[in-house]
């Protein structure tokens with residue numbers, strides 16, 4: 001049996017070597033290193049795939065969030081509502097721009113923003129809400145968009161973990177995650193469902209004026225070379241990354257299906273273990289299983305992780321400390337106990353190996369040892 005990894009990028013590369021290598025060679029031979037045709041191929045491809053009017057590439061998923069906030073015209077002291085149970089980038093950009101992160105707790109089953117708690121946190125300074133489509137499924141966007149209309153704030157979807165996930169509205173219509181809010185952002189970090197071979201990111205919107213603002217901000221606040229109308233940043237997607245991503249976008253649905261197949265098997269085999277809760281699936285969205293994250297409810301999460309490690313089975317804790325209790329964000333004045341669901345999840349979650357190349361033998365080996373631990 002091949003050594004089990006959290007993510008197997010080398011195994012995946014072997015299957016698509018020709019497409020990747022020829023794309024990278026094309027970038028070198030055309031010397032179109034910055035904003036060349038390969039970047040355009042990717043953004044057009046994503047616009048078509050997601051059914052969105054504008055895909056604006058940038059350097060990484062963290063920049064994408066920062067640029068999205070800048071594009072809606074935030075001012076220091078404005079408030080942004082988001083969750084403490086997420087990757088740090090979501091909250092980091094809020095703090096960096098001098099804004100105040102206002103947290104709401106997550107739902108214990110889906111681990112995503114509890115929309116019932118949002119309205120109570122809205123104030124006259126609320127400029128945006130950032131739901132995070134955690135681990136591969138979408139937060140309940142329909143109710144949030146109704147609130148946004150009522151209270152006049154912007155919604156920025158952090159879609160770094162759920163690209164390719166489809167959302168179903170109550171009337172039966174669908175839209176891709178990341179295209180429902182005023183702006184959506186994603187990351188092409190190598191281990192993401194659509195990952196490059198380095199950093200990358202993108203911003204999505206159906207709003208022409210937001211798209212124009214985003215384009216200007218990513219280009220130093222400039223529409224015309226050497227004339228600057230606003231303060232911007234330098235955040236571009238590398239053409240080499242675009243070449244990798246063009247090849248992998250063509251396979252994204254297939255990759256997400258492979259993840260789901262592995263997840264279905266985990267579900268089926270782990271459901272009977274009463275100390276383990278398998279990931280809940282929402283009715284309003286697909287699950288593209290960026291992570292397969294179980295909850296270990298008997299207090300032995302860390303012991304299970306150690307045991308699995310001894311059997312050569314990697315696992316990860318996403319996320320061990322909710323952000324309101326992280327050292328860097330203590331100054332916002334939150335305390336232990338403020339977001340009990342996030343705090344409890346941090347002590348119970350364990351993400352198992354999840355990627356496109358997992359074999360039945362590897363899955364059986366992982367499952368055998370999880371059962372063995374609890375036997």
Ligand SMILES: *Cc1c(COP(=O)(O)O)cnc(C)c1O
Pocket residue numbers: 060061062063086087089090132158160161186187188189199200201
């Ligand atoms: C990965 C990730 C980001 C940041 O992406 P980078 O490309 O690493 O900057 C932001 N939010 C979430 C939820 C992520 O998982």
